[in-house]
Each structure stands twice: as structure tokens, then as C-alpha cells.
Amino acid sequence: MKNYNVGIIGATGMVGQRLITLLANHPWFHIEVLAASGRSAGKTYEEAVSGRWAMATPIPDSVKNMTVLDAEKDAEGIASLVDFIFCAVNMEKAKTKELEEKYAKLECPVMSNNSANRGVPDVPMIIPEINPEHMEVVATQKQRLGTKRGFISVKSNCSIQSYVPALHPLMKFGITKVLACTYQAISGAGKNFERWPEMVDNLIPYIGGEEEKSENEPLKIWGKVENGEIINAVSPAITTQCLRVPVSDGHTAAVFVSFESKPSIEEIKKCWAEYSGEPQLLNLPSAPEHFLTYFEEPDRPQAKLDRDLEKGMGVSIGRLRPDSQYDYKFVSLSHNTLRGAAGGNVLMAELYAAKGYFD
Numbered sequence: 270m271k272n273y274n275v276g277i278i279g280a281t282g283m284v285g286q287r288l289i290t291l292l293a294n295h296p297w298f299h300i301e302v303l304a305a306s307g308r309s310a311g312k313t314y315e316e317a318v319s320g321r322w323a324m325a326t327p328i329p330d331s332v333k334n335m336t337v338l339d340a341e342k343d344a345e346g347i348a349s350l351v352d353f354i355f356c357a358v359n360m361e362k363a364k365t366k367e368l369e370e371k372y373a374k375l376e377c378p379v380m381s382n383n384s385a386n387r388g389v390p391d392v393p394m395i396i397p398e399i400n401p402e403h404m405e406v407v408a409t410q411k412q413r414l415g416t417k418r419g420f421i422s423v424k425s426n427c428s429i430q431s432y433v434p435a436l437h438p439l440m441k442f443g444i445t446k447v448l449a450c451t452y453q454a455i456s457g458a459g460k461n462f463e464r465w466p467e468m469v470d471n472l473i474p475y476i477g478g479e480e481e482k483s484e485n486e487p488l489k490i491w492g493k494v495e496n497g498e499i500i501n502a503v504s505p506a507i508t509t510q511c512l513r514v515p516v517s518d519g520h521t522a523a524v525f526v527s528f529e530s531k532p533s534i535e536e537i538k539k540c541w542a543e544y545s546g547e548p549q550l551l552n553l554p555s556a557p558e559h560f561l562t563y564f565e566e567p568d569r570p571q572a573k574l575d576r577d578l579e580k581g582m583g584v585s586i587g588r589l590r591p592d593s594q595y596d597y598k599f600v601s602l603s604h605n606t607l608r609g610a611a612g613g614n615v616l617m618a619e620l621y622a623a624k625g626y627f628d
């Protein structure tokens with residue numbers, strides 16, 4: 270496979286730091302540029318993250334002394350140095366949209382973690398094991414933007430990656446309705462316990478905008494491509510409650526589900542055990558061997574024990590049982606900054622690379 274030079278925009282943040290740890294020794298992608306806001310620009314990477322490096326492993330030597338660039342002011346220079354960028358910024362939605370379109374129009378593909386472009390019908394929102402066929406709308410997007418190789422692709426919100434992967438292999442039984450309560454880690458807010466001491470021994474029953482995303486984004490993931498755009502699915506009906514809990518990493522979902530044609534418990538477990546997607550078929554570097562793992566133990570999955578399954582790229586499921594109001598209920602878990610953010614973003618970029626979109 271060809272090698273690609275990449276830039277990380279928002280390199281100093283929680284997702285940016287994860288991207289750095291994942292890309293430092295990546296077989297295809299080489300970190301060429303780090304960029305963030307004007308507050309970090311001009312500093313070495315080590316200076317820019319001083320006091321806020323939140324990863325368990327040290328800052329990789331290869332990036333310590335790189336000078337952080339200004340993502341907005343230096344955009345032209347950055348776009349000329351790299352084959353594509355990863356983007357994970359904490360900016361106003363309109364400004365993020367503008368920034369991502371600016372890079373795409375500079376003929377620099379954007380692999381985005383941000384929500385700003387997720388609702389746009391010709392911007393694919395990809396969970397690589399689930400909807401790789403949505404990548405084809407990139408052609409329509411390029412026409413709209415007037416570009417040859419520049420385009421934007423997004424990954425979905427981290428909360429839905431704790432339950433959509435488990436539901437997806439069951440769609441063939443006609444899922445009619447879903448209720449999901451998510452119990453979300455503090456790293457999902459770009460925080461750890463040092464920077465958010467109020468979360469110790471606490472639960473906050475509100476995450477701004479999260480329930481809307483959790484109910485709407487699955488319908489885009491399950492949408493169909495028509496005339497070069499993604500038309501959202503109209504079912505299943507989905508309702509959610511999203512809570513912030515005192516867990517460092519790992520979003521858990523308690524899920525209730527009903528079907529048109531109710532499968533047996535054995536059929537559901539078989540679907541989970543057998544499910545795999547294009548990343549497994551193509552043997553992509555960040556693909557988990559098993560996308561879904563079912564635990565028979567009644568007290569699994571647990572955030573602390575199971576979030577790192579398959580290097581944080583596997584989704585864990587447990588406690589499948591009948592319910593009195595819905596057909597079944599179960600619990601599922603995914604690592605929010607790996608599968609749900611940086612890892613999912615790198616896997617998505619590997620899929621685009623394998624299909625020649627960066628050439």
C-alpha cells in the first residue's frame with residue numbers, strides 16, 4: 270500500500286492526542302503537520318500540550334518538537350504539504366463547517382470527527398463495518414464543491430457507536446423500535462478527572478445536543494444512496510436518554526428493541542458472532558478481528574474491563590434477554606475515543622485509502 274502524508278487539525282485536543290498515538294507508528298500514514306488554534310500555533314507540540322497530555326503513553330518522540338501551525342491562517346500551506354487531514358476541533362459549528370470546506374476546496378480531503386457536516390446529504394457519515402457503500406456520494410459532493418480530489422467525510426457521534434453496531438446485523442428482522450439509554454464517559458467531553466473534579470462521585474443527566482444526534486444519526490447510517498445523495502431511513506423509531514457518568518473512557522448503552530419478525534436469542538447471538546464488514550475483508554491495519562463480541566457472563570460488558578477489547582476497536586455486548594415491553598433488551602459498550610472517535614476516524618481513512626480516494 271502507498272504511503273500518505275497527513276495533517277492533524279486539532280492535534281492538541283483529546284481526540285487529536287489519540288490520533289497522534291494511533292498514527293505515530295501507522296504503516297500507511299505519516300504525520301507531516303500538526304495544527305490547532307492560534308493559542309497553540311508557534312509552540313512545539315510538547316509545549317502546546319504541556320499540563321494537558323491525557324494519554325497513558327508518553328508523547329511520541331517523532332512529534333514532540335514539531336511546531337504547531339495555525340489551522341485557519343496556515344490552511345493553504347498545510348494543504349500543500351499533506352495528502353489529507355484528520356480534523357477534530359472544538360469550534361462553533363458554522364466555523365467548523367467553513368474550515369472543513371476550506372480544506373476540501375484546497376483539494377485536501379478531510380476525515381472529520383466533528384458534527385458540523387454530518388447532516389449534509391452528500392457528506393458520507395461512515396462506520397466502516399456498516400455503510401461503506403455511502404462513500405460513493407463523494408462524487409456528488411466534489412461536483413458541489415467544484416473540486417477534483419477534495420471532499421469531506423465524517424464519522425458518526427461516539428454515543429451511537431455503542432449501540433448501532435449491535436443493532437445493525439439484526440436489521441434483516443425488521444427492527445421497528447429502539448430505546449437506548451447511554452452512560453457516557455467524561456473523555457467524551459474532552460475531559461479527565463483532574464480537569465473535571467465535579468464528575469467524581471457524580472452523574473449529570475444532560476449532554477447538550479446528544480439525544481438529538483443519538484436519535485437522528487442512526488437513520489443516516491441506515492440510509493440509502495439515491496441520485497448521489499444519502500436519503501435517511503425512516504425507521505426504526507428511536508428514543509434515547511444520554512447521561513454523563515464518572516467513567517474515564519467507554520460509552521455503555523442499555524438497549525431495548527422490537528422486531529417485525531422476532532428472532533430467537535440464538536439467532537441474534539449467531540448474527541453477532543458471524544458479522545464482519547469490509548475492514549475485516551480488506552484486512553485494514555486498524556480493523557478489529559472481531560467487530561462484535563458477546564459475553565455470556567451476566568456482569569459484562571464492563572467499561573473498565575472491556576473498553577480496550579480489540580485495541581479499543583471492538584464492540585462488546587452482553588445481557589441479551591426478553592423484555593416485558595419490547596421484544597429484547599441488552600447492554601453494549603464501545604471505547605468512545607478509539608472506536609467512537611480517533612480509531613474510527615483512522616479506520617475510515619484506511620478504507621478511503623484502500624479504495625484509492627486519496628490518489
Ligand SMILES: NC(=O)c1ccc[n+]([C@@H]2O[C@H](COP(=O)([O-])OP(=O)(O)OC[C@H]3O[C@@H](n4cnc5c(N)ncnc54)[C@H](OP(=O)(O)O)[C@@H]3O)[C@@H](O)[C@H]2O)c1
Pocket residue numbers: 278279280281282283284285304305306307308309310340341357358359360382383384426427456457458459460605606609610
Ligand atoms: N472526545 C470524544 O470522545 C469525541 C468523540 C467523538 C467526536 N468528538 C469531536 O471531536 C472534536 C474534538 O473534540 P475533543 O474532545 O478532542 O476537544 P478538545 O479536547 O476540546 O480539543 C479541541 C481542539 O480544537 C482546537 N481548536 C479550538 N479552537 C480552534 C480554532 N479556532 N482553530 C483551530 N483549532 C481549534 C484546540 O486547539 P487549542 O489547544 O489550540 O485550543 C484543540 O486542539 C469535537 O468536534 C468533538 O465533538 C469528540
